Amino acid sequence: MLDGPNDEGEMFMRPGKLSDKFPKPYKNDNEAKAANNGALPPDLTFMVNARHGGEVRVLQIRANPHRTRDATRAQIGAFFL
Numbered sequence: 001m002l003d004g005p006n007d008e009g010e011m012f013m014r015p016g017k018l019s020d021k022f023p024k025p026y027k028n029d030n031e032a033k034a035a036n037n038g039a040l041p042p043d044l045t046f047m048v049n050a051r052h053g054g055e056v057r058v059l060q061i062r063a064n065p066h067r068t069r070d071a072t073r074a075q076i077g078a079f080f081l
Helices: 029-035 044-050 054-063
Strands: none
Touching: 044 054
C-alpha cells in the first residue's frame, strides 16, 4: 500500500491493513467508461454502506453481473445497472 510521506518527504510502500480502502481500478471516469463499453461502473462501497446486508448484494452482483434484480437479462456489454 502506498503511504507517506516519511520523514524525508518521500512516499513509501507498506503492508496493507484491514482499515485501508481499496485502490480505484481506473484513473478517472473516462478511462473507466472506455474499459466498460461506455458504462461507468458504480462505486460498490456505497451499496455496502447503504443497506443492511449490502455485502451480500455486492457478492451477487460480482457473481452474476448479467442478471438484473427483476430477473431479466441485461444488454450485452452493459453490466452496470
